Amino acid sequence: MTYHLAAGEAADGRYAVHVTPQRAGWGYSGLRVLTLPPGGAHTFDAGDSEWIVLPLAGGCTVTADGAVFELHGRPDVFSAVSDFAYVPRDARATVTSAAGGRFALTGARCARRLxxxxGPASCVPVELRGTGNCSRQVNNFAAADTFDCxxxxxxxVITPGGNWSSFPPHKHDEHRPGREAELEEIYYFEFAAHDGLPGLGYQRVSxxxxxxxTDVLAEVRDGDVVLIPDGWHGPSMAVPGHHMYYLNVMAGPAAERAWLISDHPGHAWVRATWPEQPVDPRLPLYAAPERNV
Known part of the structure; x- marks a missing residue:
């Protein structure tokens, strides 16, 4: 099984990335990255999965279950929080874009039809996690405690150039009530260019x-995907001069939807050093827009 899929290796028709549970060899998590030209449209059936349509670059209109959602989107993932639309299982949805763009469809097999x-951008909690060279920004648009799925x-997650994220290494590959939840995870990467030069980073899974x-040490670039069915994942390393973005998609069999992790025992001590250091002054790269009252 290949757990690092370089850009293009998971492409399928209109999708620059198309990872299904069958392709990953697991039960729940899926990801599609849809590219639309100006004036383009794409219709998909949700099937047995719930989906969130998240603009990565550009804006779009999402139609599902008779509702129409205008997504303002953003120029790119390094410039703003985006709004998004939730598409329930067993629905047919259409995504259209007047100016074109790139849109992530994050999915999970599910039982309930919500x-x-x-999801307005103004309601997305922006969290600063870690300090020093472990500082990163997390946009919790569909975290377990922020949006109902x-x-x-x-x-x-946005990691400034030269920093490490997903650190200390952690795992969520077994069910331990109140301590750890079994979750399959997909990482999708993009990088900020510098003077026209593309960025890169590194991802470790042990x-x-x-x-x-699962054992992965991969050089990752724009459009790459890493599949994590189990194992300690981290660090995710951004090379100096290039901010790193990754989209995390998770789902699992537990009745409770919760992100519960265990830190690697050899590296957990790093968390205790964070109060002694300031947060990277480059963060946040941006904040969520203010809510309209």
């Missing part, structure tokens, strides 16, 4: 003694 909804958990014994 209503189609709009049946199974899907999805967040965005065996935890559970599941498949």
């Amino acid at each position: 209503p189609a909804r709009y 049946d199974k899907l958990i999805a967040v965005e 065996p935890s003694g559970r599941g498949r014994g």
